[in-house]
Amino acid sequence: MRWTTRSDLTAQLNKLWNSGKMLSAAVTGRSLFPLSLSARGPAAAELPSNMALVQEWIADLEAHSKKRDGAGYLVEYRHVNNRIVGENSLPAAIVVETEDDALCLIGKRKAAALFAATVQKIEAVLPPLLSLAAAKPLEILANAEEFDKYLKICLWLLEHPNPDIYLREIPLAGIDSKFIESRRYFIAAMLDLLLPPEAVNRECPPGKCFSQRYGFKTAPSLVRLRLPKGCGLFPPGVADVSLTAAEFARTEIPCSRVYVTENLTNFLALPADEESLIIWGAGYGFDSLKDAAWLGARKIYYWGDLDTHGFAILSEFRSHFPDASSIMMDEATLKAHRELCVREEAPASRLPANLTAAEASLCAALLNNEYGDHLRLEQERIGIEWVRRELAKTAAAG
Numbered sequence: 001m002r003w004t005t006r007s008d009l010t011a012q013l014n015k016l017w018n019s020g021k022m023l024s025a026a027v028t029g030r031s032l033f034p035l036s037l038s039a040r041g042p043a044a045a046e047l048p049s050n051m052a053l054v055q056e057w058i059a060d061l062e063a064h065s066k067k068r069d070g071a072g073y074l075v076e077y078r079h080v081n082n083r084i085v086g087e088n089s090l091p092a093a094i095v096v097e098t099e100d101d102a103l104c105l106i107g108k109r110k111a112a113a114l115f116a117a118t119v120q121k122i123e124a125v126l127p128p129l130l131s132l133a134a135a136k137p138l139e140i141l142a143n144a145e146e147f148d149k150y151l152k153i154c155l156w157l158l159e160h161p162n163p164d165i166y167l168r169e170i171p172l173a174g175i176d177s178k179f180i181e182s183r184r185y186f187i188a189a190m191l192d193l194l195l196p197p198e199a200v201n202r203e204c205p206p207g208k209c210f211s212q213r214y215g216f217k218t219a220p221s222l223v224r225l226r227l228p229k230g231c232g233l234f235p236p237g238v239a240d241v242s243l244t245a246a247e248f249a250r251t252e253i254p255c256s257r258v259y260v261t262e263n264l265t266n267f268l269a270l271p272a273d274e275e276s277l278i279i280w281g282a283g284y285g286f287d288s289l290k291d292a293a294w295l296g297a298r299k300i301y302y303w304g305d306l307d308t309h310g311f312a313i314l315s316e317f318r319s320h321f322p323d324a325s326s327i328m329m330d331e332a333t334l335k336a337h338r339e340l341c342v343r344e345e346a347p348a349s350r351l352p353a354n355l356t357a358a359e360a361s362l363c364a365a366l367l368n369n370e371y372g373d374h375l376r377l378e379q380e381r382i383g384i385e386w387v388r389r390e391l392a393k394t395a396a397a398g
Contacts, residue, residue, distance in 0.1 A: 003057055004039040006064050009073060009094055012037050013106045022102065023115050023137035027130060033102065037073065037094040047080070047088060054090070061091060071104040072096070111141060118144040125151050128193050136189070143186055149175050150183075154190050161199035162215030184210040220244040221288035226267065226278040228255045239272070245288035252294040253277050257394060259327070260289075261303040262313060265380050271388060275395070281317070290320040300324040301394060306334055307376035308348035311363040315352030322354070328382060328390050331362050336386065337377055344376035 016022050016032070025032050042054050058075075066072040078092035096102050103109045118140055122129045133140045143150065152172050157163070163170075167177035180187060188206035191214060204213040211218045222242045227234065233253060234241060243251060255277040261267050267280040279289070281302070289295065302317050302324050304310035310329060318324055334341075344366075351364055366375055 003041050004037075004091075004094070006060065009037050009039075010105055013096070013102050016102075017106060017108055018138075020137045022099065023112065023141065024134050026099070026112070026116060027119055027134040027137065031099070033096060033098050035096045035102070037096065039091060039094045041091050054088075058091060061094075066097070066101060069104075071101050073101065073105065114144050115141045118147050121147060121151065126154055126190075126194065129154075129190055132189060132193060139186060139189075143183070149179065150187065150190060153180065153187060154194055157191060157199075157214065158194060161195060164215060164217060166217045167211060181210065188213065220246065223248040223288050224267070224280040225253070226270070226272060227253065228276055229272055229274045231255075240268075245291065248288065249291040249293070255298060258295060258298045258300045259303060259391075260300065260317065260324075261379065262305070262310075263379050266303065266387075269384070269387075271391060273395070276391075281313075286317055286320050295321065296323075299394075301327045302329075303327045303379060304329060305376065305379050307344045307378075308363060308366050309344070310379075311355060311359060311366075312348050312352045314359070315354040318354035325394075326356075326359060327394060328379070328387070329359065329362075331358075333382065333386070333390075334362070334371065334375075334377055337382055338371075340381040341372065341375050341377045344374040347374050 016035075022032060041057070042050060047054060061075055062068065064072060066074050074095045074097060075091050076093040076095060077089040080088050080090050096105070099112075100109070103112050115137065119130070119133050122133055122140075140147075149172075153170075153175060156170065156172055167180055170177070170180070184206050188210065192200060195214070199215060201209075201213050201215070204210075206213055209218075210216075222244060224242045225240070225248075227239050227241065229239075231254060233251070256275045258277045258279060259270060260279045260281045261270065262281040264280060267278060270276075270278050272278065277298075281304075300321050300323070302314055303326070304313050306329050314326055314329065347367065351360060351367065355363060365371060369375070
């Protein structure tokens with residue numbers, strides 16, 4: 001028989017606990033108790049052939065009820081008449097009178113006390129965080145043991161908004177950058193509630209850009225370069241260098257051509273000459289290059305994967321360098337290496353904006369699978385002789 005058991009009752013209460021509603025009610029003052037739990041018992045027609053089982057079921061419920069244990073649930077009864085077995089009292093409802101009764105049933109008294117103590121700290125130190133405690137009580141509870149640290153971080157940032165130091169430099173005993181970085185989502189939820197609007201850069205998501213979001217310093221972007229032969233700006237023999245974005249912007253490198261490639265292997269393998277600067281682009285995002293005004297006087301070539309995302313990156317690159325040309329991102333290169341193509345697993349959904357007519361036509365054909373199912377030619381698969389020939393064409397063009 002599938003009648004409600006003690007485990008069914010605790011499962012209902014555990015579900016309520018796991019939803020956070022029980023703890024949230026402790027913050028908002030909106031009591032959930034007394035609470036009636038769902039209970040299913042025998043129908044009158046089941047009694048004649050199951051009286052022994054019914055009596056065992058009732059005895060088991062009563063044996064662990066508040067009447068016997070002093071805490072827990074109460075069993076409320078209804079009278080049922082059956083012409084064979086006569087009138088009987090059967091459980092009609094299971095009622096949990098108080099929150100403490102519920103906590104006893106599911107073994108959460110200690111956890112609830114810890115949450116209550118944490119809420120008291122919040123109310124005493126930073127009352128605006130009570131709304132977070134009501135909205136995300138289980139998250140507050142999960143971090144309760146270290147909540148004093150969170151309060152210190154919040155108080156310090158309230159006193160020092162947009163601090164312009166590295167996380168490593170926060171002068172709080174027992175709190176280091178690893179602690180903050182590993183808990184950045186939770187800390188961000190608090191800071192977003194507490195800090196004034198001008199102290200939160202909401203364009204920077206806390207997961208990837210926690211430091212930028214709250215005005216901390218970040219490690220500078222680096223630009224990796226392969227210098228033209230005989231460049232003269234660095235000691236002899238130095239050909240592969242990395243500069244910060246600021247250093248790159250103010251270091252005009254003597255060259256007439258600039259090749260930007262997103263693949264590290266290609267960056268390392270591209271043939272060097274006296275007129276060519278080679279830059280590792282490393283995919284989406286070219287903020288580290290955009291402030292180098294001197295690049296505008298050079299002929300710039302971008303080389304990416306020949307697929308829909310490669311064209312999307314090219315489009316983004318042209319938002320910074322509108323006159324840039326693509327290289328080896330054309331139909332002839334695709335057809336010459338058709339047997340080396342692979343499948344693009346997550347193609348772009350639309351045609352990028354900043355493409356030439358030929359590039360747009362080829363990208364549209366890839367989007368429409370005109371050359372095959374989500375075709376992709378990775379740049380490192382292109383034969384080195386083909387690469388050298390194409391580079392020679394750009395050099396001859398001046």
